[in-house]
Amino acid sequence: xxxxxxxLGLNNNRVIMKGAPNVxxxxxxxxxxxxxxxxxxxxxxxxFGELGEAIQSLLKDYQxxxxxxxxxxxxxxxxxxxxxxxxxxxKSQSHVVSKHVALMGELARLVxxxxxxxxxxxxxxxxxxxxxxxxxxxLLDKLGSMHIKIPDKLRLGLLFALRYEHSAxxxxxxxxxxxxxxxxxxxxxxxxxxxxxGSRVRGPGLYGVGTKDIMSKMTKSFITSVQGVxxxxxxxxxVLVDTLQxxxxxxxxxxxxxFIVGKGGMDEIPKDVIIFMxxxxxxxxxxxxxxxxxxxxxxxxxxxxxxxxxxSTSFLEELRGLP
Numbered sequence: 001x002x003x004x005x006x007x008l009g010l011n012n013n014r015v016i017m018k019g020a021p022n023v024x025x026x027x028x029x030x031x032x033x034x035x036x037x038x039x040x041x042x043x044x045x046x047x048f049g050e051l052g053e054a055i056q057s058l059l060k061d062y063q064x065x066x067x068x069x070x071x072x073x074x075x076x077x078x079x080x081x082x083x084x085x086x087x088x089x090x091k092s093q094s095h096v097v098s099k100h101v102a103l104m105g106e107l108a109r110l111v112x113x114x115x116x117x118x119x120x121x122x123x124x125x126x127x128x129x130x131x132x133x134x135x136x137x138x139l140l141d142k143l144g145s146m147h148i149k150i151p152d153k154l155r156l157g158l159l160f161a162l163r164y165e166h167s168a169x170x171x172x173x174x175x176x177x178x179x180x181x182x183x184x185x186x187x188x189x190x191x192x193x194x195x196x197x198g199s200r201v202r203g204p205g206l207y208g209v210g211t212k213d214i215m216s217k218m219t220k221s222f223i224t225s226v227q228g229v230x231x232x233x234x235x236x237x238x239v240l241v242d243t244l245q246x247x248x249x250x251x252x253x254x255x256x257x258x259f260i261v262g263k264g265g266m267d268e269i270p271k272d273v274i275i276f277m278x279x280x281x282x283x284x285x286x287x288x289x290x291x292x293x294x295x296x297x298x299x300x301x302x303x304x305x306x307x308x309x310x311x312s313t314s315f316l317e318e319l320r321g322l323p
Contacts, residue, residue: 001044002283004032004103006311007110010283020106027102039100045287047231048107055104062097115147119156120233126159127236130207132167135160139173143180153177154186155312161190163207165198185320192319203256205239238285240275244292247273248300273302280315281306 001010008015010032018028034041043054111117122138129135139160142148148156157177161170174187195201246252250269252259262268275289281304289304308314 005283017106023102027099030099039096045290047234055100058097062093114149119152124235126163132164140176143176150181153180153182158190158193165194189319192322205242238288240285241288271300275304277306280308280310282310
């Protein structure tokens, strides 16, 4: 779901693929709704690899069903009646299969054409690791690459600036972004994003501050090195996850999240939590909330919403409107 929204756009449960190669006219605009599409409901939080396997299984199931109900096997009136009863279901399933194969095909094409496996891994490293010299070298390499698209160069530059705003030579980064073809108005967003979300104005927890957070990060890093990361493209956890875990443990800090103490006192853990983000949420955060709810069934339930659902394009458009 998050990947579809980032690469294709998912607005009011609709995805537009008009102009994409190898997409038939009837699939240029499709509906992706968890209430109407069982396959999407089951797999909307799957990663790219898991989705590929699920679509392969969906295709095999459909092929098996069409073999069973082949029009060439209609030898009796009963066969014909059974076929006609199943025909609407098969026709509906045919559209579902075609839709998801087309979506997967277009996602795979964009991943290949835009070099997104490489870009995405570096994004994860910028978000989750602290190694300025290595990150600087890799950033300069990608900014100078003809294979990396302009929006991806912009996003990498902004992520680097957020992490290393006080220690890196951001003037050099801007210069290399310009050499790499990023327009001036896009480069200006670096100053805007630091005004909006730089270390002086953002809340705690994005990269960790203070001795306690450093120790916590070292512990997490050790656990990761021992257990391994299930997917290098999904290392990042939104700050929201830490907030939810703090609520579940009764350790939410009043300094960062002011609240009124109920009858149960400071240690009371709520059964229901409503989170609404003014300014917007992401599908990645929605996936993490869903995962949290599954783990904590019967203990705590989170209802999650926001003023909009952002991808990087819509977020940067909103940034452009800031003074």
